[in-house]
Amino acid sequence: MSGRSRFLPYLLLAPSVLFLAALFVVPLVETIAISFSDNGAPTLDHYRRMAGDLNFWPAVKNTFLLVVTVVPLQVAIALGMASMLQKLPRGRDLVLWIWTIPLGVSDLAAGLVWLALLQERGYLNSALAALGLIDGPTQWLTYETPGTLFVGILLAEVWRATAIVFIILVAGLQLIPKEYREAAEIFGASPWTTFRRITLPLLKPSLQTALILRTVLAFEVFAVVYAIAGRNFPVLVGEAYVWQRDNQAYGVAAAYAVLIVVISLAATVVYLRVLRSRTEERS
Amino acid sequence: MAQILIDKVRKDFGAVRALDEVTLDIADGEFVALLGPSGCGKTTLLRIVAGLETQTAGRIVIGGRDLTEVPTRARGLAMVFQNYAVFPHMTVFENIAFGLRMQKADPTRIDAQVRKAAGLLHIEDYLDRHPGNLSGGQRQRVAVARALAVEPPVLLMDEPLSNLDALLRLEMRAELKTVLEQAGTTTIYVTHDQTEAMGLADRIAVMHGGRIVQIDTPTEVYRHPRTKFVGGFVGSPPMNFLPVEVTGGEARLGGLPVPAPVTSGALLAGVRPEDFAIVAPDQGLAAEVLVVEPLGSHTLVTVRCDGATVRVVTPEIIDWPAGRRIGLKPDAGRVVWMDPQSEQAVGP
Incomplete structure (x- = not known):
């Protein structure tokens, strides 16, 4: 092989590697440095300030609450949608296309749409009033109604981000040869047994990908929450934003950012371990 | 053990008639090969017998029971697929045991049946392995063992040897014949390979253009082809x-x-x-x-x-x-x- 062709692959990869290094690794290292230093001297003060803040524990609690409700719900719904899509004899592409529309909507826009639906004089209240279920404009998204506020955010998140899980699972399902399901059927397995004993285990690699992606993104939830609830429903990224923008305390904002990275990494490690499939078990 | 009656089965895919009034009567314990070129309808016919495909018209009767409205899982059949369809996430043991587990057989019977089937196909040393660690020929044996373990009245085989190399195919062919003769199961075997059909079957049903053009013993099909197509398709080189x-x-x-x-x-x-x-x-x-x-x-x-x-x-x-x-x-x-x-x- 000539010298030129030996280096060519690296040369071609170099721009993207440099790009990622400049715009991802450097800021990450810098963020970590900012979070642990005060005017050049090492300190844990920013972390103390973060943990001592009135909104910190509610933000942790709310973020985790959203992750543990939204992600399983999305996976369950996406699995159902993907399985139903597989059964369609025709029109699959159209349904696939419609079901993935939310993917094209920015999260802030999605939050505003749901705000328009759920706010005091929104479509939901109009509909409920028309049906005679409520007397007049009712507030669902305030500090005094944490239950409905949470449900509102949950609905918006599920609507907005289930499609990505769905797409990954559809791709995964298509990789499973139909003979596996047919063989199970021949040997007497019911549709539910086939799903549980054949489809689900063979879908593990795709489930793993979808879970990691969705969980990491769910820990970073911000725009939808911000649009619907403002600071009435504090979440980690929202707090980082407030400390950065309103309080101009960059060290504390950096501490939040580092905390979010650590939590996301930990979740990824857990998924990789729990859903590990050995090479020989794959098709 | 069961007799199979394929009664005037027709299958249309849109405007295309894949099967045209196919009738075939298979005796208890008989081995019938469906032989024909690709696109002749042989696999479609097998899938209709299995219930994986629904016929446009006609009946499938096995052991006197009309299965036309019976779903695949309740037909009590066994099948060996062309690409084996051995479950990759289960051990060889669990693969062979699958049908028995679905029947909720008791554990001692499952263990005995699995070991018996594995013994017949010489894979008893691989029971703890996953199919990913086996060769094509070994996976094929697992697929056959999985089918035999349930002691099915009817065994359906869809080109089971076509993914194996020539030497292995020869070896497996002889072995299949021995094993299936011992089992005495009524078998429908789909193949496009006339030597496989000649070597294995009691009777060969030669299919062409969605019809059975001749059904006879291998010797009779070879000696007295009923159409020019049969004479050209059976025998190598052709008539x-x-x-x-x-x-x-x-x-x-x-x-x-x-x-x-x-x-x-x-x-x-x-x-x-x-x-x-x-x-x-x-x-x-x-x-x-x-x-x-x-x-x-x-x-x-x-x-x-x-x-x-x-x-x-x-x-x-x-x-x-x-x-x-x-x-x-x-x-x-x-x-x-x-x-x-x-x-x-x-x-x-």
Whole structure:
């Protein structure tokens, strides 16, 4: 092989590697440095300030609450949608296309749409009033109604981000040869047994990908929450934003950012371990 | 053990008729091969018997029970797929046990049945492995063991050997025959390979264009093909067809008068490549050698005869150059007659 062709692959990869290094690794290292230093001297003060803040524990609690409700719900719904899509004899592409529309909507826009639906004089209240279920404009998204506020955010998140899980699972399902399901059927397995004993285990690699992606993104939830609830429903990224923008305390904002990275990494490690499939078990 | 009746089964895919009134009666314990080229409907027919495909019309009756409305899982069959479909996330043991687990068999029976089936197919040493660690041939054995473990009344096999290499296929073919004879299961075996069908089956159903064109024992299909298609498809190299003119109830083949089943008119004389004797140029059908292929056990000679290409198989070891003139003398008793228009066999 000539010298030129030996280096060519690296040369071609170099721009993207440099790009990622400049715009991802450097800021990450810098963020970590900012979070642990005060005017050049090492300190844990920013972390103390973060943990001592009135909104910190509610933000942790709310973020985790959203992750543990939204992600399983999305996976369950996406699995159902993907399985139903597989059964369609025709029109699959159209349904696939419609079901993935939310993917094209920015999260802030999605939050505003749901705000328009759920706010005091929104479509939901109009509909409920028309049906005679409520007397007049009712507030669902305030500090005094944490239950409905949470449900509102949950609905918006599920609507907005289930499609990505769905797409990954559809791709995964298509990789499973139909003979596996047919063989199970021949040997007497019911549709539910086939799903549980054949489809689900063979879908593990795709489930793993979808879970990691969705969980990491769910820990970073911000725009939808911000649009619907403002600071009435504090979440980690929202707090980082407030400390950065309103309080101009960059060290504390950096501490939040580092905390979010650590939590996301930990979740990824857990998924990789729990859903590990050995090479020989794959098709 | 069960008898299978495929009763006037029709299958349309949109405007395409894949199966046209197919009727087939299979006796208890019989091994029937569905043989035909790709697209002839053989796999569709097998899938309809399995319930994986629904027929447009007709009935499937197994052991006296009409299964037309019965879903696949309740038909109590076993099947071996072309690509094996051995579950990759289960051990060999769990794969073989799958059908029994679905039947909720008790653990001692499962263990005994799995070991028995694995023993029959010589895979008892691999029970703890995953299929990913097995060769193609071993996976095929797992697929067969999984099917036999449930002791099915009916076994369906869809080109089970076509993904194996030639030597392994030969080995598995002989082994399958032994194992299935022991099991005594009624078997439908789909293949496009005529040697597999000839070697394994009690009867061969030759399919062409969505119909069964002949159903007979392997010898009968080989000796007395009912259509030109069967003669050409069964046998390798295929049967030769020579156009002849019949006068006074006799056709002349290489100067030899051969009694024909009609008194006059045009016919096709079907002659198997091994049913020619090679004689001196002036003694039989005049032919010119095109290619000589020595194949060890026999020699394949391709000749040009009356403008047509004819293949001749002879046990002699010969080494002739192209262009050599020879004579061919067909074995009169082995000639089959076809109508050139309908391409159907004529006569007894």
